[in-house]
Amino acid sequence: MTEITKDPRVVIFFVAVAAALIILAPVPSDGGLHSRLKYGLDLEGGSWLQLKLHGAIIQPQVDPINILDKQFGDALDRPVEVEWRSENLDYLITVEGRASKTMVEDLGYPQATVTPRGNATKITITASQVGVIMNYLETSLDSDVKYLGPDPLSFEVRSNVTRESLEAILAEVGGTLAPGDAGFSEGVTEETVDETKQVLDRKLNRLGLQDIKVRIVDNKFILIDLAGVSVTDAQEIVGKPGVFEIRIQTKGNDSMHVLYGDEIVDVSLPSGDQGGNWGVPFTLSEEGAIAFQKAAVETGATRSRMDHEISMHLDDDLIFSAPLAQDLAASLEVAPMRNMVAQIGGDSQRAHELYIHLREGALPVNVEIIGSGQVTAALGEQFKKQVLIAGIMALLAVGLMIFLRYREPKIVIPMVATSFSEVLMMLALAALLKWQLDLPSIAGIIAVIGTGVDHLVIITDELLYEGKMPSGKIYLARLSSAFGIIMAAAATTIVAMLPLFGMGFGAFKSFALITIAGVLIGVFIARPAYGRIVGRIMQGGE
């Protein structure tokens, strides 16, 4: 038999244990000694939120003419005539008697022209077919709707709708949804999820919170972990918008307050024109429009617009600044304007950011808190102490049991030492890979102590089958037979753990991870070395 210290299994084992000790050694940081171990929220203190994004991706089948017919017919309470003029790319609506521009604006067509002609009124709406359908969905669902593509025509509805309610709405205008899941599927697009995540990230970052983790699951769930924040605060942060303000430049660097975000009644998704100029359309309330006009006239912005820029602020941070557009300045001279567009230029990314800001940091889709919770830091500290005691007691109890079984220090000591080394290596791996140790993972470690010792018992008993340690070929045959058993057991444990990765948003992922890691460390590093060492010790003892 080769010298034990040169056996590669033994060498690997001792190197691994040494590495584990180095990794776990406390390092000075934050003015004290801290181990590299990371703890989960239930041991560290903090709160978590699980959010579900409301929304659906739909494919409506509907004729825009019917929509306009119904919208204007209902609003005016008399029959209207709708015509699509493909040469002008607009809709012409003719109705007996008069119709007000406000009514048309309220229906969601601010760019329409209303022309009285004789006894009738002609309303021209420059809108695409998609635009009309989208507008109908937005107004009847009271929700943001995003156009996804023409073929097949599909939209993303950004609120909690059901297939039934949508079908009812479409049935009113003689339309329906495409059959099957294609016509209606719950969830939102990846971009929307990302956008929501960005808004959340930004909100949380503005608050200067450390250690925030925002994760996305299945394109409709967002999970947030907040260390050191109570669940009440966490819910408030997610639910509460920022303070949005529009100001106008008075003289030099001075500016005055015009209005707050509550006067902005609607913000549309950014749109680009043919020239690639992006803008974010938004609508002011009536009072807001009056305040805006008053400020523009009083400061002189309507006449010398370049000297009096309009600026937008979110929580006192400047996010947008531009002079009034020429035609807007001219219009404001005469009357308040409710519909405006914040022009950004060629940068669609910035337009999107401004869109988010204009919504005062409100999330792009409605979210529902489907789960949340908290453990305070002091309680986490308490749990930490308790699980440490549990771990030590488990090791002691195991040591006692094997002492009772073997009553031979030459076996008991290597066995307990091997079991302890497995725990060290598991912890070191967790520290190295930045896994968070939480209560389930501690339970996993203790469970692995249990199985680990099982396997050491199998190895020992296989080797000592005839009551004494064999040598040479028989020793190796026994060892390989023992490993046949423990490899099989390890394989079944690992596959049985796999489902835990997906359950409950991975609440028990840590348990599964540490168990699998522990089993692998055991069968590939610790137990092979144990087989060699215990064999050597027992043979040497004869």
Next chain:
Amino acid sequence: MDPETFISKYEPRKMVAIPLTVLAVSLVILGLTYMDTGSPVKLGVEFTGGTIITVPTVESEGEIAAKLADYPVLDIRDVGHRYMIQMGPMDDADYRQLSAMIDAEYKDPEIKYMGPVYSTRLQEQARTYIPLSFLFMAVVVFIIFRTPLVSLMIILSAFSDIMIAAACMDVTGVKLSLGTVAALLMLIGYSVDSNILLNNRVMKRRGRTEEKVSGAFRTGLAMTSTTLSAILALFLVSTFSYLVSPTFTQINILFDISVVLIFGLLADLMNTWVMNSNALRWYMARPKKSARRQRR
């Protein structure tokens, strides 16, 4: 009792009947619970949706119940220097109000809220994943042993472990939580250990079956007792450590995991060493086909 006599004293068929009877009783318990509640094991708050709060015991149970009279309180329990309060589903506004109140009034509260979306999803996952996990294990066992009868015995034994553990949960009132699910899955792995050892010893070694079985039994007993002692330590610390220190409290999640593992390990002792070992004795003692062929 000496393992040798224990193993060979009784006729295999009679011995096998005991664990099978226990399994049958367990299945009846699970069936009755299913008819009663619509689920073979009673579902905990994680699976039904609701709120769990723990707060320090600074007042009597009556006082805290009065304070929470406006909320759907299901149960208030002293878990060692803390009350654990379980509540049924409530709407978002109520929950916000509740969590703000709890945060303001108590030092170090623990709050956990599971909405209906979360719990329905979890139920679906449990229904798919637990059988899946079992299936994976079965496939691995078949690949390793390749003998259908032996593989089936091991799988039956694991199945029985889980069923008995689940029935024990019903009897003792332990509800299904993520912790207990994890423990049930862990059992799938555990239960295979000792069975593989037994089968390996009996099938691959030469010698008298009874001797091989009793040798394996000694090893198996050592294995299960070490595992049990580790889990027992976890159970004691998570459940009774509050009796020792005024700041300690019960840790539910660890209680759930350890108690289910204890049930399962005890069931496994019986299934491996009473059922499986006797089935193997019978299997080894049967007239061998190959031997018959040789005689011709």
